[in-house]
Amino acid sequence: MKKEIARLGLICSLTFFTQTGFAAAVSDLLITEVMANPAALSDSRGEWFELFNPTDEQINLLGIDLSDDGSNRHRFDSDLLILPGEFLTLARSADPGFQPDYVYSNFTLSNSSDEIVLRDGLVEMLRLDYGPGFSVAGRSRELEQLPMMASNYGLTLASLGYGAGDFGTPGGGATGLPPAIAVSAVPLPASVWLFTSGLLAALSAARHRTAFRSTTADRNETLVNARPSLVSRAGLIASPSGAAGMLS
Ligand SMILES: [Ca+2]
Ligand SMILES: [Ca+2]
Numbered sequence: 001m002k003k004e005i006a007r008l009g010l011i012c013s014l015t016f017f018t019q020t021g022f023a024a025a026v027s028d029l030l031i032t033e034v035m036a037n038p039a040a041l042s043d044s045r046g047e048w049f050e051l052f053n054p055t056d057e058q059i060n061l062l063g064i065d066l067s068d069d070g071s072n073r074h075r076f077d078s079d080l081l082i083l084p085g086e087f088l089t090l091a092r093s094a095d096p097g098f099q100p101d102y103v104y105s106n107f108t109l110s111n112s113s114d115e116i117v118l119r120d121g122l123v124e125m126l127r128l129d130y131g132p133g134f135s136v137a138g139r140s141r142e143l144e145q146l147p148m149m150a151s152n153y154g155l156t157l158a159s160l161g162y163g164a165g166d167f168g169t170p171g172g173g174a175t176g177l178p179p180a181i182a183v184s185a186v187p188l189p190a191s192v193w194l195f196t197s198g199l200l201a202a203l204s205a206a207r208h209r210t211a212f213r214s215t216t217a218d219r220n221e222t223l224v225n226a227r228p229s230l231v232s233r234a235g236l237i238a239s240p241s242g243a244a245g246m247l248s
């Protein structure tokens with residue numbers, strides 16, 4: 001009898017883990033805003049970007065490299081937590097017109113074409129590529145909708161000023177993004193889980209195909225396919241209201 005109870009317990013635990021046990025990862029984060037070309041301040045003082053944690057677990061950037069496709073590289077060598085549903089502002093200087101959460105070094109944002117890449121060792125976890133026309137003097141670009149790619153970033157509204165006169169929402173929400181929705185505490189029926197996993201893996205794969213450029217596309221596609229649940233979660237949480245609403 002005891003044995004059967006133990007076995008039942010194990011099965012229940014495994015079922016629970018299967019549905020809710022996915023740990024949040026850096027790949028779940030979103031780059032929600034980019035100020036590549038400040039006008040009220042110099043580039044060396046006023047460049048910054050913003051991350052958002054759409055999951056219901058904290059994510060630590062310790063050991064992660066911030067880089068581009070050139071020689072920019074900065075390692076987060078101490079704990080840097082992004083709490084559930086929170087933004088994190090990362091800036092080139094300690095005074096970009098507001099008080100940033102983190103100041104990096106050896107990383108600049110070109111006013112023409114550049115990349116923001118987060119890597120864990122050789123594994124790329126997050127990437128935004130932008131080209132000419134993305135950066136506009138004095139205005140940030142904010143992620144307006146998913147999937148996360150340069151064409152889904154709109155200009156900050158001209159009414160949303162900060163600091164010395166540039167426009168952006170450092171540390172605050174973009175106009176179009178939904179708030180964080182907790183999902184791990186909501187066990188899903190297997191059929192719903194499978195459906196949404198498949199749907200969102202497809203959405204996520206499309207997102208990565210677009211965001212990742214040719215040289216890294218194959219490697220990243222492998223990454224996406226190898227970790228569908230993690231990648232799907234971000235898509236799930238921040239997907240357009242229809243999909244998210246279905247789960248909440
Ligand atoms: Ca750069
Ligand atoms: Ca710049």
Ligand SMILES: [Ca+2]
Nearest residue numbers: 033169170172
């Ligand atoms: Ca913002």
